[in-house]
Amino acid sequence: MPRYDYRCRACGDTFEVSRPMSEASESASCPKGHADTVKLLSTVAVTSRGGAVPPSPAGGGGGCCGGGCGC
Template sequence: MPTYAYRCRECTGTFELNRPMSESGAPATCPDGHDDTVKLLTTVPLTGSASAPMPAGGGCCGGACGCG
């Protein structure tokens, strides 16, 4: 289940909620009981290893256009 971040406009606190994607636009109440909240845009961390080898291929499109 995705985690969504919110900010309360009344107390300026931030909090997170786990909820289904179908409820992503539903109103959220802050932990202090305030209803004036806004959903924040969050970034998605990329997973992987910095030491992982890069895939073979060439150019901008993996060599399919002949540029590699």
Template sequence: MIFIREYVPDPGSAGETRFSTPTRYAGPMPSYAFRCRSCGDTFEVNRPMAQSSDPAVCPHGHDDTVKLLTTFATVSRGGGGTPAPSPAPTPSGGGCCGGGCCA
């Protein structure tokens, strides 16, 4: 767990600063997509992973929602690399069944 302290103006001294009370830093949280079965609205909720399976209420107040499966992908530009070539297929003989019984 990370705690954040920052300099804040000290109200009792002219121009001096002091440390603030440490506050818990939650950091970026995962986003979970939901769909409301009542109105069909799709929405996202940011919450800690520990609460990922908790139910969500849609923005219109309906509580009949279902969590959607979402995916994530990245595309790299530059970086100087090209994808590694895939290995050549292994010869398997021939014929309609891959060479197991045909000659």
């Protein structure tokens, strides 16, 4: 189940709430009982298990700066 981060505007504490994605837009109360909270923007880091990404072949990739235009 996804976890969402919130910050309480009244006391400044940050806290997490686990809830289904269907309830992601609902407000959350501070654990200390305050109702004035704001949902924080969370970032997710995604890594691969294969290590470094191999370089693309020369001339491949398309587009102007993909090796085909000489810039």
